[in-house]
Amino acid sequence: MPKIKTTKAAAKRFKKTASGLLKRNKAYKSHILTKKSMKRKRNLRKATITDATNVKNMERIVPYL
16 A cells, blocks of 8 residues: 655644644734734744644644654
């Protein structure tokens, strides 16, 4: 059987934590920042945990996670 290739774009965006959860950066921080409040932009800087509904798909895309 052929091996499943890793999606490199996803591999660069997700990391596995020590407890096995997937860590990711938040979206909506790249442009049109003038209308967003400082509090909102500050909270977008922080990493967060990937939702449980997406974990199965992410592990298929990046098999070694």
